[in-house]
Amino acid sequence: MNPEDILVAAYDIHIHAAPDVVPRACDLMELGQKAVKARMRGLLIKDHCTSTVGRVSALNTFFNGKCRFFSAICLNPPVGFLNPVAVEAALRAGVNVIYFPTYAAANHIGIWGAGKPPTAFPLPGGFKGISILDNNENLVKESLDIIKLIAEYDAVLATGHLSPREGLLLIREARRMGVKRLLITHASESVTHYKLEEQQEAASLGALIEHSYFAATELCPNQTSIEEIAFQIKNLGCEHIILSSDLGQVGNPDPVEGFALFVNELVSLGFSREEIDLMIRENPRKLLS
Secondary structure (H helix, E strand, C coil): CCHHHCCCCCEEEEECCECCCCCECCEHHHHHHHHHHCCCCEEEECCCCCCCHHHHHHHHHHHCCCCEEECEEECCHHHCCCCHHHHHHHHHHCCCEEECCCCCEHHHHHHHCCCCCCCCCCCCCCCCCECCECCCCCECHHHHHHHHHHHHHCCEEECCCCCHHHHHHHHHHHHHCCCCEEEECCCCCCCCCCCHHHHHHHHHCCCEEEEEHHHHCCCCCCCCCHHHHHHHHHHHCHHHEEEECCECEECECCHHHHHHHHHHHHHHCCCCHHHHHHHHHHHHHHHHC
């Protein structure tokens, strides 16, 4: 596999770029130009604080099909927490992925802290974090309303930075309510850290499992080795996996360069062309198409 062609027709479903409320390694135009040069097929632009559907619409117009851009919204304080109205507005505008709480999840704050790098985003004072469960361990009504909307618009439901226990409860109910496209967000990052048996359960429910390069970088708290990520992938099966970069942090490689490094490192650990094709081309295409 030619390293220079490693990203041809590939998708990266998890990228951060300027403008953002924190500094980013590159802006959207730089990112788009690098993706086109690498002949990538698609990129998903994620912002923890707002919907990216407007930015993505402009990018798709500017790059005119040379690379397709996808959008997301994260259910954090700047959009009103678990806010079905914000979700409906984003879906009606054409958003592709709905992320349940990320940096504002109670699980995230319990593990990485509140408002600290690498996710130093706005929070109310004294905030303890959002849970999707009530005191009886049932999904709160807002979560159910959001799942219903995701099913209605056939969008992607992503688990964000919820705990594995919450994430599994969420996708189990989402599957029951008719959501067809489910994504476990960066399963090997320390803030989520799905055990292999939890990844297997999620896969059995029809979810795809994301593994991101950011997990293996020094900027990620309690970084995970590439070898450990490879072990998890091999034991789950590439047919259930999507690779992404989750890059954009100042101090890490830019997202396109970093994604290529990630894929090449996995190739060096024995993954075949067919396995790589599944994880960066076929599976993300099926998720987003």
